[in-house]
Amino acid sequence: MFRRVAIIGGGASAVALLSELVDRASGPLHLDWYTGGATHPGRGIAYGTASPRHLLNVRAATMGMFSRRPRGFLDFAQRLDPQVAGTDFLPRRLYGDYLEDEVAHVLGQSRSRGVDVRVVPFAADALVPEIDGVTVIQGERASRADAAVLAIGALPVRPLEGVDAALVAEGRYVIDPWALLAQAGSDPAPREVALVGLGLTAVDVLLELADRWPHAHFTAISRHGRLPAAHLPVSTVPDDDGGALLDAMHEAPEVRRWLRLLREAIAASDDWRVVIDGLRPSTPGLWDALPMPERARFLRHARWAWERVRHRMPPQVERQVLALEREGRLQRVSGRVTGARAFEGRVELHAWHAGARTPVLADIAIQTVGLDTDLRNTVHPLIRQMVTNGHVTPDPLGLGCQATPDGRLCREGTPWPRLFGIGSLLRSARWESIAMPEIRLQARMLASQMLEPDAAPARRRLASQPG
Ligand SMILES: Cc1cc2nc3c(=O)[nH]c(=O)nc-3n(C[C@H](O)[C@H](O)[C@H](O)COP(=O)(O)OP(=O)(O)OC[C@H]3O[C@@H](n4cnc5c(N)ncnc54)[C@H](O)[C@@H]3O)c2cc1C
Structure with missing residues (x-):
């Protein structure tokens, strides 16, 4: 069993792992939890939204964070409102409340379970994995752990190729829609808004800004110009096991x-x-x-x-999007956006589809293409340090880090014995790796590996390690 584990990340994945470790620990355990400076650890981008329009895209009954209490979120929601049903799609901010509640609960009971949790409210700056441990560097301090888990979520967003950097600097081409939503007021409200990408992020942004900017007209551009599919109002059960x-x-x-x-x-x-x-x-x-x-x-x-x-919309979200379309406030354009430039004081985008070019002019363009998991050329400081120093190898398809299906991060195809990942970094090995039902399973799997008596392999060099 690893006695000292560093958890790097301040989102839901880190909380899920922390909870599993504290719950399962059977001997003394020390956890260093680097939360990255998150004001409300656990929420991350997904559950940090204050908007009641931003709903979970998974039904309440399956959003439990804890593998031993899969109904945990539903129980939490029903304590506040007994009318809530397991099939409901509830606001994500309520899920954030649940995560914060879990954090408080876990930290509160950790001592009685023999677990010492040190919360470090900063980002880990650098990590040096070795065969017999991992060194975590934060500021001037270097701490040694038996094992470390990277739970850093998605990487910082980057503008699409061909986007004029000046537009980004002026805030007329927005690459981080969540930062925009956190500050966008109603005045002065743009009239023409272009959304680049039409997945669930675009839907969130659309619903929120359509409310804050009641006179705005939205043009959403995506390869096929199609909306995300919607869930059925009732949940369906497979008639065979597939x-x-x-x-x-x-x-x-x-x-x-x-x-x-x-x-x-x-x-x-x-x-x-x-x-x-x-x-x-x-x-x-x-x-x-x-x-x-x-x-x-x-x-x-x-x-x-x-x-x-x-990744489907709740039915009530679909109804709102279709209503905006009926009112003429949302227009969909098919095409691949190849760049954005300033044109007569506005933003001009080009959507290419089947060899034809559709120009779109807007007062503001918002990039809503979803999560970035490409480690190559990322500006994330910790990941850059680890990739540059050859500690981890990016997935060649841009899906996080080379890793084994059980969560060990790899260097040139060789898994580290004491360096793990959870969540989006593991897309390379698991594909489905970003939503709560998958993260919950990964947290359980990692906690079991770390706490099993022979978790720490014998001190030996990996075959491929130089020297
Ligand atoms: C808008 C949105 C809506 C979603 N809705 C749903 C949903 O309805 N249902 C569902 O199941 N899933 C949903 N998801 C998927 C979601 O990604 C996961 O549910 C979950 O939030 C992922 O948590 P995470 O901890 O892996 O990543 P994040 O929430 O991104 O958290 C990562 C944290 O790590 C911190 N960090 C980064 N680098 C460092 C460092 N060097 N040191 C310390 N900390 C660091 C970051 O600051 C951040 O706080 C949604 C995702 C998004 C973006």
């Missing part, structure tokens, strides 16, 4: 064949959502079976379609 589909997919791990199998399964089912959701628990195994060229093919040809059906 075993035959999974077996067939495992037999031939090729994207083209998988798409054909999926189309057939969907044609034979009452609702396509049942098929998509049925794959969710098995996605890491399927992804693991997919050779690298096939993963690249998936990202090129199927990723956007998959994300659209996998």
